Amino acid sequence: MGITQIGGGFGLKVNLREHPGADTQLPTEVDGVPVQIEVIDKPQKQ
Structure with a gap:
């Protein structure tokens, strides 16, 4: 998990190992x- 830029602001990014x-x-x-x-x-x- 982390923070990422989404559009003009920020959001939460979740990385998964598999679909x-x-x-x-x-x-x-x-x-x-x-x-x-x-x-x-x-x-x-x-």
């Missing part, structure tokens, strides 16, 4: 904060 199941619904917003989901191979420390 969630077809029946899984992920939020696009939490308490008014936009959420960006990205599937990555393996998390790396930054």
Whole structure:
């Protein structure tokens, strides 16, 4: 998880190791904060 620029502001970025199941619904917003989901191979420390 981290913070990323989305549009003209900031939002929450969530990295996943694999795609969630077809029946899984992920939020696009939490308490008014936009959420960006990205599937990555393996998390790396930054």
